[in-house]
Amino acid sequence: MSEHAISFTLNGHLHEGRAEARTSLADHLRQAAGHCGVHLGCEHGACGACTVMVDGKAVRACLMLAVQAQGCAVRTVEGLAASDGTLHRVQQVLREEHALQCGFCTPGIAMTLAALVEGETRPDAQALEQAIGGHLCRCTGYQGLRRAAHRLAGDAP
Ligand code: FES
Ligand code: FES
Numbered sequence: 809m810s811e812h813a814i815s816f817t818l819n820g821h822l823h824e825g826r827a828e829a830r831t832s833l834a835d836h837l838r839q840a841a842g843h844c845g846v847h848l849g850c851e852h853g854a855c856g857a858c859t860v861m862v863d864g865k866a867v868r869a870c871l872m873l874a875v876q877a878q879g880c881a882v883r884t885v886e887g888l889a890a891s892d893g894t895l896h897r898v899q900q901v902l903r904e905e906h907a908l909q910c911g912f913c914t915p916g917i918a919m920t921l922a923a924l925v926e927g928e929t930r931p932d933a934q935a936l937e938q939a940i941g942g943h944l945c946r947c948t949g950y951q952g953l954r955r956a957a958h959r960l961a962g963d964a965p
């Protein structure tokens with residue numbers, strides 16, 4: 809298997825490493841970069857646990873090869889809060905709405921929501937709820953997630 813040098817921006821810092829051609833971005837982020845907030849559930853694009861941002865868009869890191877991230881800006885849940893520890897608005901709202909139980913699905917959901925609320929078009933609650941619908945929560949904690957979606961859309965205080 810061929811190995812390649814790769815470099816990309818990871819949470820605002822240059823990341824340089826090597827990856828075999830078939831290594832997924834999720835595996836590379838966890839094993840080479842130590843970003844274990846990138847959770848692995850199904851490893852075939854169904855659960856959303858591995859979701860990260862690539863160039864501002866939410867992507868399933870188990871479906872993307874590490875070599876495809878060459879030159880991109882990759883953001884994981886480790887890079888969501890500010891450097892002083894202040895939570896991202898999405899993290900704060902998820903926390904306040906008790907929108908997590910075991911937390912396994914939470915990093916992926918947070919990255920999906922953050923990509924939408926940071927995007928150019930302000931998403932409404934329906935769009936946010938639909939996006940959450942692409943994530944599987946084994947704890948079935950969807951009511952808190954729905955409340956969080958409405959708050960992030962500005963429908964609730
Ligand atoms: S681990 Fe990537 S979508 Fe489930
Ligand atoms: S909070 Fe446990 S899987 Fe979602």
